[in-house]
Amino acid sequence: MSTSRRASRHIVPTVPLALLLALAAACSSSDGSAGPAVPHPSGKAAQACRALHGALPKQVAGQRRASLDPESRYTAAWGDPPVELRCGVARPEKLTPGSEEYNPTADAAEVNGVSWLIEKRKGGYRFTTTDRAAYVELTVPEAYAPETGALTDLAGPVRKTVPRSGPR
Known part of the structure; x- marks a missing residue:
């Protein structure tokens, strides 16, 4: 029984952390400062x-x-x-x-x-x-x-x- 509890203690905290990281990545995709594609004239x-x-x-x-x-x-x-x-x-x-x-x-x-x-x-x-x-x-x-x-x-x-x- 104690083995099961240890496993759940390690799994439960990582699920919210993974969710938090995914949300952070989604929210930081653009702050409006990304520019248009840069042309290369000569x-x-x-x-x-x-x-x-x-x-x-x-x-x-x-x-x-x-x-x-x-x-x-x-x-x-x-x-x-x-x-x-x-x-x-x-x-x-x-x-x-x-x-x-x-x-x-x-x-x-x-x-x-x-x-x-x-x-x-x-x-x-x-x-x-x-x-x-x-x-x-x-x-x-x-x-x-x-x-x-x-x-x-x-x-x-x-x-x-x-x-x-x-x-x-």
Whole structure:
């Protein structure tokens, strides 16, 4: 009988400990500081993106700029849920002739001298510059509707730091 009690004394405390560890791991998965996937531009695109990073505003869509992990000169975010910027991303499939998603008449808008491809996504929109030395992508959650408002906050810095390019 005493052997059984010893076994139960050792098993019972470890079950709550395992449960506590599992809960702690689940709760600490994100505190909102995780950033968007970091692109890896090169050449003129990387140079333009680094310049843009230094010119980004402290607020976008009324939200403060967040600290990101990992830190990068090619990404930024504001608010929670985050408005996420990635500079130096690949050319969008909708703008790539021959791709399955190519659409020469895709929705686009010009905001204060910057042209953006508009793509509706689940839970918001993704905007990507169309005529710049680097593709700048901005993902805006529907919580900030109208989502295009964020483009106004970023048009000046993009226009000043990411030069126009010819057709690509």
